[in-house]
Amino acid sequence: MRRVTVAGDAPYEVVIGPGAGAELGLVLAGTSKAAVVHAPPLAAAAGAAVESLQTAGVAAEAVVVPDGEAAKTAQVAARLWDEFGRLGLTRSDAVVGVGGGAVTDLAGFAAATWTRGIRVVQVPTSVLGMVDAAVGGKTGINTAAGKNLVGAFHPPAAVLADTDALSGLSDAEFRSGLAEVVKCGFIADGEILRLLTEDPTGRRDTEELIERAVRVKADAVAGDLYDRGRREFLNYGHTLGHAIERVEDFGWRHGEAVAVGLVFAAELAGRAGLLSPADVGRHRSLVAAMGLPTRYAGDWSRLQAVMRVDKKARGASLRFVVLDGRRPGEAATPMILTDPDQAWLDAAWAAVSDEGTSS
Numbered sequence: 001m002r003r004v005t006v007a008g009d010a011p012y013e014v015v016i017g018p019g020a021g022a023e024l025g026l027v028l029a030g031t032s033k034a035a036v037v038h039a040p041p042l043a044a045a046a047g048a049a050v051e052s053l054q055t056a057g058v059a060a061e062a063v064v065v066p067d068g069e070a071a072k073t074a075q076v077a078a079r080l081w082d083e084f085g086r087l088g089l090t091r092s093d094a095v096v097g098v099g100g101g102a103v104t105d106l107a108g109f110a111a112a113t114w115t116r117g118i119r120v121v122q123v124p125t126s127v128l129g130m131v132d133a134a135v136g137g138k139t140g141i142n143t144a145a146g147k148n149l150v151g152a153f154h155p156p157a158a159v160l161a162d163t164d165a166l167s168g169l170s171d172a173e174f175r176s177g178l179a180e181v182v183k184c185g186f187i188a189d190g191e192i193l194r195l196l197t198e199d200p201t202g203r204r205d206t207e208e209l210i211e212r213a214v215r216v217k218a219d220a221v222a223g224d225l226y227d228r229g230r231r232e233f234l235n236y237g238h239t240l241g242h243a244i245e246r247v248e249d250f251g252w253r254h255g256e257a258v259a260v261g262l263v264f265a266a267e268l269a270g271r272a273g274l275l276s277p278a279d280v281g282r283h284r285s286l287v288a289a290m291g292l293p294t295r296y297a298g299d300w301s302r303l304q305a306v307m308r309v310d311k312k313a314r315g316a317s318l319r320f321v322v323l324d325g326r327r328p329g330e331a332a333t334p335m336i337l338t339d340p341d342q343a344w345l346d347a348a349w350a351a352v353s354d355e356g357t358s359s
């Protein structure tokens with residue numbers, strides 16, 4: 001089993017590998033009660049979690065919530081609070097979130113708010129959940145005003161990334177999650193890029209890729225739980241990616257939108273003289289080889305307007321994470337580009353929009 005420790009006020013372990021879920025009983029041994037939150041497609045995995053807990057002497061019960069983003073509402077959170085009350089969960093009890101990022105975000109938020117905070121153990125079942133949503137301590141739900149606008153910083157007690165669960169995940173969801181993995185490669189780990197170049201499906205090296213991506217996220221959040229500094233680099237590809245998601249009314253998968261955003265950010269860095277044409281081309285070719293989109297046909301002025309009101313924008317200025325590869329012989333490192341020249345933005349857009357001529 002692979003193990004990554006996320007440092008902080010309350011350090012925790014991310015366990016990665018086949019059968020990692022079986023450690024649940026161990027992690028929560030001595031706890032008297034637990035609620036295992038899951039959506040219908042993950043009923044079997046939740047059942048295994050309940051069993052593992054019961055064997056360890058924990059009175060565990062499964063609680064079903066809607067699948068996907070439909071779980072992340074105030075109504076569903078309120079239903080969970082009712083269930084926690086019915087189960088009599090106290091401060092020394094625990095919540096377990098089994099599922100994709102939507103369910104772990106919801107379960108984490110419900111745990112953060114129940115009696116002002118009880119432990120949550122996350123059992124992510126999607127690639128995105130394993131490398132991103134379940135790690136780092138951000139939890140939340142959506143409101144009419146937007147996604148993830150209500151939430152809490154509430155680091156988990158442990159994360160059990162059972163790679164056996166991934167066999168049930170669709171290829172499209174798997175690939176979409178890999179967009180976050182390749183993002184981690186670009187900002188901090190050349191070995192991820194090497195592995196994905198050798199096998200762009202990510203199937204051969206899944207565990208190593210997940211471990212490496214978790215390490216990149218763990219390093220970025222350590223000491224920056226509240227998202228005021230280094231953590232922002234994880235936003236690579238996300239400024240345009242989030243705007244595409246919004247403009248598409250979330251009809252695009254997150255990772256697919258981020259994939260286009262990664263190519264756009266590279267093109268932007270190229271225009272700004274920070275990345276060589278070869279580095280820009282590497283973004284495009286690797287993302288394409290992974291079966292992720294590199295182009296997007298859309299309304300550029302609308303996308304720009306949306307980018308300016310991105311939750312992570314500060315004030316009205318446009319901020320992009322870009323790579324600076326100007327030191328010869330050294331790996332490119334992330335930096336923030338604020339309010340880039342309009343000509344660079346337009347040129348980067350031309351390169352990713354369907355009218356683009358750059359290859």
Ligand SMILES: NC(=O)c1ccc[n+]([C@@H]2O[C@H](COP(=O)([O-])OP(=O)(O)OC[C@H]3O[C@@H](n4cnc5c(N)ncnc54)[C@H](O)[C@@H]3O)[C@@H](O)[C@H]2O)c1
Nearest residue numbers: 041068100101102103125126128129132133138165168169
């Ligand atoms: N908290 C954070 O830091 C953070 C970071 C990134 C993303 N997120 C959130 O994560 C969510 C997206 O997560 P996601 O991509 O996992 O989507 P998701 O949770 O909506 O899951 C996608 C689909 O895959 C299914 N699924 C998941 N695992 C499966 C498995 N093993 N077998 C079969 N089906 C499976 C789910 O039931 C769902 O239908 C968004 O709500 C996003 O806001 C949070």
Ligand SMILES: [Zn+2]
Nearest residue numbers: 180238254258
């Ligand atoms: Zn993301």
